[in-house]
Amino acid sequence: SAVISQKPSxxxxxxxxxxxxxxxxxxxxxxxxxxxxxxxxSLTLIATANQGSEATYESGFVIDKFPISRPNLTFxxxxxxxxxxxxxxxxxxxxxxxAARGPGGYTFGSGTRLTVV
Amino acid sequence: xxxxxxxSGPLSVPEGAIASLNCTYSDRGSQSFFWYRQYSGxxxxxxxxxxxxxxxxxxxxxxxxxxxxxxxxxLIRDSQPSDSATYLCAVNDYKLSFGAGTTxxxxx
Numbered sequence: 595s596a597v598i599s600q601k602p603s604x605x606x607x608x609x610x611x612x613x614x615x616x617x618x619x620x621x622x623x624x625x626x627x628x629x630x631x632x633x634x635x636s637l638t639l640i641a642t643a644n645q646g647s648e649a650t651y652e653s654g655f656v657i658d659k660f661p662i663s664r665p666n667l668t669f670x671x672x673x674x675x676x677x678x679x680x681x682x683x684x685x686x687x688x689x690x691x692x693a694a695r696g697p698g699g700y701t702f703g704s705g706t707r708l709t710v711v
Numbered sequence: 712x713x714x715x716x717x718x719s720g721p722l723s724v725p726e727g728a729i730a731s732l733n734c735t736y737s738d739r740g741s742q743s744f745f746w747y748r749q750y751s752g753x754x755x756x757x758x759x760x761x762x763x764x765x766x767x768x769x770x771x772x773x774x775x776x777x778x779x780x781x782x783x784x785x786l787i788r789d790s791q792p793s794d795s796a797t798y799l800c801a802v803n804d805y806k807l808s809f810g811a812g813t814t815x816x817x818x819x
Contacts, residue, residue, distance in 0.1 A: 627806060636799060637755070637809045686754055688807070699745050699757040700807055 600687055600703030607677055607710050614673045615706045617687035622667035627688040627700070628660070637686065643670045677710045684708070714738075717800050717810035725818050730787040732813050734800030737781070744776060744783045745807065747799040755799055759785060790817045 597620040607613050617626060628640040640660055641649045649662040663671045674681050687703045714737035724730045736744075743762045747755035761767045761774040761783065773786040787794055795817050800810040 636811045637807075639806055639808070642806055699760045700801075700803075701757065702754040705754045 598687060598689060598701055598703040600706060602706055603704060604707040605709070607708065609678050609710055611677055612673055612675045613677065613708060614671050615685055615687075617670045617672070617703055619668045619689050623689040624667070625690055626664065626670045627690070628662065628670075628672045629686045629688060629702075631684040631686060631705075633683070640672070640685075674708065677708075679710045682708055682710045715800055715802050715808050715810040717798075717813050720813040721816060722813055723816045723818060724790050726790060726792060728790050728817075730790050730794065730815050730817070732785040732787075732798050732800070732815070734783045734785075734810055735781055736783070736800075736802045738802070738804065739778075739781060741781075741802045741804055743803040744774070745801040745803060746772075746774060746783075746785045747801060747809075748794075749797045749799060749812070751796075787815070790815075792817045792819050 599618040601616050605613055626643045629637040630640055631637050639652050640655045641651045641662055643649045643662050643664040645664045645667050651657060659675055661673045672685060685706045685708060688700045690700050716735045718733040722730060745757060746759040748758050749755045759769060759772050759774040761776045764776050764778055767774045771788045775784045783800060785798060795815060797812040797814045799812045801807040
């Protein structure tokens with residue numbers, strides 16, 4: 595299965611600052627997904643990132659707050675901008691291997707645990 | 712996002728017993744379904760996927776799908792303490808929508 599490297603693994607940030615999270619996949623994938631998991635909660639999709647086009651954001655998430663880059667088929671970044679304590683969550687990137695390798699489901703990176711103080 | 716509901720937990724079972732996890736989904740057109748296991752502090756790990764009505768078995772895990780009832784379940788046979796985790800049901804319509812998860816504790 596694909597290896598997904600996500601960094602940083604954790605960070606503590608001051609409110610009002612921004613953090614960029616990187617996600618690197620060891621194979622080319624069409625779509626990359628960014629999720630948020632708030633403490634004690636399930637996963638919520640933030641946006642879908644396709645190479646060469648603007649990311650598609652889910653309801654409740656906007657580009658100004660969560661800008662995404664997708665410069666090529668193996669890499670994406672998510673920036674959490676102007677952070678507040680409510681942004682303290684785990685952020686996860688995910689890729690869908692199904693199209694490339696047959697049924698396989700989605701694989702997740704190891705996550706970035708963000709604490710905003 | 713699509714609605715995905717899981718039976719509320721936590722679920723506590725003795726070692727060696729069967730743990731039964733249930734999930735319903737709102738979109739009748741949904742085609743593929745996944746079960747993830749998430750250990751505390753870790754990212755979700757795919758354990759089962761199912762596309763067709765009926766049962767699918769993989770080791771001690773059995774996924775069951777009933778599209779008419781919009782229902783998918785996961786059975787864990789011969790539960791082990793290492794199965795203690797949160798289990799997430801997900802529905803795939805070109806992106807995953809997750810249920811809230813059910814936390815399972817297997818008592819030794």
